[in-house]
Amino acid sequence: METWPLLSIVTFAPLVGALLILVMVRGDREATDRNARWLALWASLATFLISLLIWINFETGTADFQFVEKVAWFSFPGGYTLSYHMGVDGISMMFVLLSTLLTPLCILCSWEIKSRVREFMAAFLVLETFMVGTFCALDLVTFYVFFEGVLLPMFLIIGVWGGDRRVYSAFKFFLYTLLGSVLMLVAVMAMYFLSKSAGQGTTDIVELLRFARETGFSPEAQKWLWLAFFASFAVKLPMWPVHTWLPDAHVEAPTAGSVILAGVLLKMGGYGFLRFSLPMFPDASVYFAPLVYTLSIVAIIYTSLVALAQEDMKKLIAYSSVAHMGFVTLGIFAATVQFSAGSLPDNLLGEQAVTGAMFQMLSHGIVSAALFLCVGVVYDRLHTRRIDRYGGLVHRMPRYAAVFMVFTLASVGLPGTSGFIGEFLVLFGVFQVNVWAAALAATGVILGAAYMLWLYRRIIFGELVKPDLMRMKDLHPREVAIFAPLVILVLWMGIWPEPFLDVFDASVKNLLTSFKAGACRVNEACFAAR
């Protein structure tokens, strides 16, 4: 098992599937569509099984990268070697699983897509390769390729299979992300040269982490690099005020697109903060922590209020995503805000907050994906997302109502569901470093209950009076197959989250220790205290 390049397999298996679909699947329209669907499903399921294998063999006690593959790829003049370097640790492991879990579900929920099925399925598998690659890549250049590469199939999915205003949405999506990508690319190059001037130039993430821990970028450089990465990650996450692409993108994307967008793509921003910003630019993270905190709290309250006023289901859930991501950034930067308060603590708090942020990302990945799938179910039947076109669905769709209820409750963070663990740990950790931030953020939990329960009531409860709703059919077996694993996961993660928290534990500890070491190096008082 040790010798198998499992990460490469799990990354590129979908790509192989996509190529097979494009090359092999031929014949009349019906046969093509059918074969493309089944091939895509099998490819994604196989990928998922392999990723499960990785999880089973993942060692939880260590913060080291595991399943590492490293080969020199190109040697360039000037002493630079680009290597193909893959590996996972506690921070990336679960995101790989999240991606491989959601992809087959997306393929299942797109079963009824009519136009260009072959291309759609291929695009989705390519998307999966890029997503998994983003979380496995241990070289900045490959990371960048995967990270930006994700946009390509996503553009297609929104632009080709999207709704009526897909052009506007794709355009907005593009403008925002372009801004971030360019800055990040510049930062990547800068990091190479800065590390070069201090020894050996590298874009290897493991090397850079060691460099940051042992030598560190100068505080001034850190600020610029931090900002450049921040531009990219903040748009991805998205943070207020660069969030306005998200509701539009969601609204126009087909169901599967929304699922991946909310389920995985948003998490890349949070992952980026944890992988790069915090450990590589610790001083800048301390410096900018108040900014992040302000934006996060504004995001939570502002977007929750905005969500209250929505009349479109997808927009409502999209805004709720922004609010939930606000908790994530709060949690990630809890340790840094502790420093920026001026006190130099002998014990580093914030472990619960970072763990909670990770868990929240995972939980939101499942819950928001499931909520978009729920919207998809009724959208497939009635072709509208307007909330006021629905009402009283429980009469015709009791199973659907039950499933939707589970995810609504998980979204409002009810104890016993996955949503609770994430929000609880984040707020718990944030409270230990800043009482007021925790109190303000906690109001989001109240507002969250308001908009979600109200949404549920307007769609599910009440009398069934609208004539076109009378013919609505309850979940069919394929839809049950999509929702069942998600329901089980939401409850499992809520009642017994230990297997997941165990995976994070060592890496989060390691992240915080190296962050502290880095932050202390430039912080004179802290340095003196040692």
Added chain:
Amino acid sequence: MYVAAIFLPLLGAVIAGLFGRRIGDRASMYVTSGLLCVSAVLGAIILYEVGFAKTGPQEPIRLFTWMASGDLSVDWALRFDTLAAVMVVVVALVSAVVHVYSIGYMGHDPHKPRFFAYLSLFTFSMLMLVTAENFAQMFFGWEGVGLCSYLLIGFWYKRESANAAAIKAFLVNRIGDFGFALGIFAVFAIFGSLDFSTVLPAARELPGKEITTVGGYVIDGQTALDWTCILLFIGAMGKSAQILLHTWLPDAMEGPTPVSALIHAATMVTAGVFMVCRLSPMFEFAPLALATVVTVGALTAFFAATVGLVQNDIKRVIAYSTCSQLGYMFFAAGIGAYPVAMFHLMTHAFFKALLFLGAGSVIHGMSDEQDMRRMGGLWRKMQTTYILMWIGSLALAGVGIPFVFGFAGFYSKDLILEAAFGAHTGLGLFAFWMGIAAAIMTAFYSWRLIIMTFHGESRAPAEVQAHVHESPMVMLAPLFVLAFGSVFAGAIAVAWFAGHDWSGFWGDSIYMRENGAILDAAHHVPAWVKVLPVVAGLAGIGLAYALYMLRPAWPKALAKRLRGLYYFLLHKWYFDELYDRLFVRPAMIVGRGLWQKGDGGTIDRFGPDGAAVATRGGSRLAALLQTGYVYHYAFAVLIGAFGFVSLFVFGLWG
């Protein structure tokens, strides 16, 4: 056995919830009710072992780890001390009774399995709450009962008003839970643990400590403890419908009546009182928090009683009465007489459940009529219910002969008032007089209810009158159990709960300063203090009799004369209207404003849209995208990216 008592209801809920349609209505009802009865019997055994035989488990029963991160570690664990055992018995017993009653009451409802699944799930959550060994699990039960309350209030989901009431209940409780959650975080910040067995003994050390750090602030231990307790108490205010956070409880009457009896009278709403008692080792050392508890409790007892005077919906009268009685329990706890609060909690569970289920029997017999103005003259046709309602009301009003015998409420309510007087503090006296005033009103509205419902001429439409019938035995039998409790529970249990050997019964589960001096003080108040509550009760009854029996025209004339006051009370002190103006509508307006003016008008206008308009290229770009060249464009981005990389790699700078 201990674990089974808690988890049997969950089993019932799962069976009825998941397989209800397959096994049928009957099986669902019998399975859930049967399991609940077993649970109640086990509960009684547990109380015997823990409270009397003292052979219960000394350590909490740990099931498995819930979550652990850093120095935080939370287990699923069950704690069985006397306090928990008392609650287990009350909850399981009333729940079993309500389950059986519902077999009759919900007989015509098409969604029986769902109803019984919710009821059982609620019972499980409540049992988890009362046996919790740590704050997090308590919070789990706390929100769990809130969820079930939400589901059951909105059980008849066709009704708009039921849906609105359900959401309101959940949200108002969430506001309380907001305080509770912050309180939990504060507990950890101070004590470094969430386990009761660690936190509670440590609380007494705190006031002496000079400095402690909470969330980046350095404050003295006393302030920290006070504010932590106040935050936790905000949670209790939400769940127990205390003034300011009470508005959901009357609306919750939209749910089926068995639900009102179980959740909104006997068990869930008492969770706040239970919490204060459970945390008595903390509250005892937090004088500011205790003062808050007394004030809120006394004000609620008074306020809710005034509103109850004029309500016309039979269930709302009882709902406000519940609110008011919870106020009694709180000020009892606030003056430090926790056993007395628990005592009243227990007796109240019996007689309030009896009143609600009796009202349910009336509503059932009256073809779902709830307005007392369309009732009257029922006592001939529903004699059993009539007698049961009398028993419940007598217990509620605390009628009895001092020093001889009384109904359940006589012992517990009088003890509360005596303790309040015996505290000999300004706040104690305030609570005492508020309580006396509320006692008069309690008796008044109870007999107003009885007279309007059962006496006089029937004011119901003829077709309703024709159908009026006594309820079936499956509904009445459970009421006999409760009636027995309403009559005898006080006399039997007073010695255990609040007698001289209170510490022998309660063990370590309740802590009182000065070894319970407040209880001795309560027993040694002047005779007039002991007699006054009974006099107040009788006065209220007499007044109601005079106004509604002898001079039926007077109440209307009085309402006309005191129109302002009447409307003020009828509209429940205008709390709903005020909150609507202050919070609900502004939230919607602000939300809409931020969306349209903020996202649309500002961010997009000066962001992406602005950029598009500002550059001529923007339109061309859009056109490109429009014609399907998005592929090209995306490729261009990638190629550009590769170009950049190559540039720097191939040594532009190198």
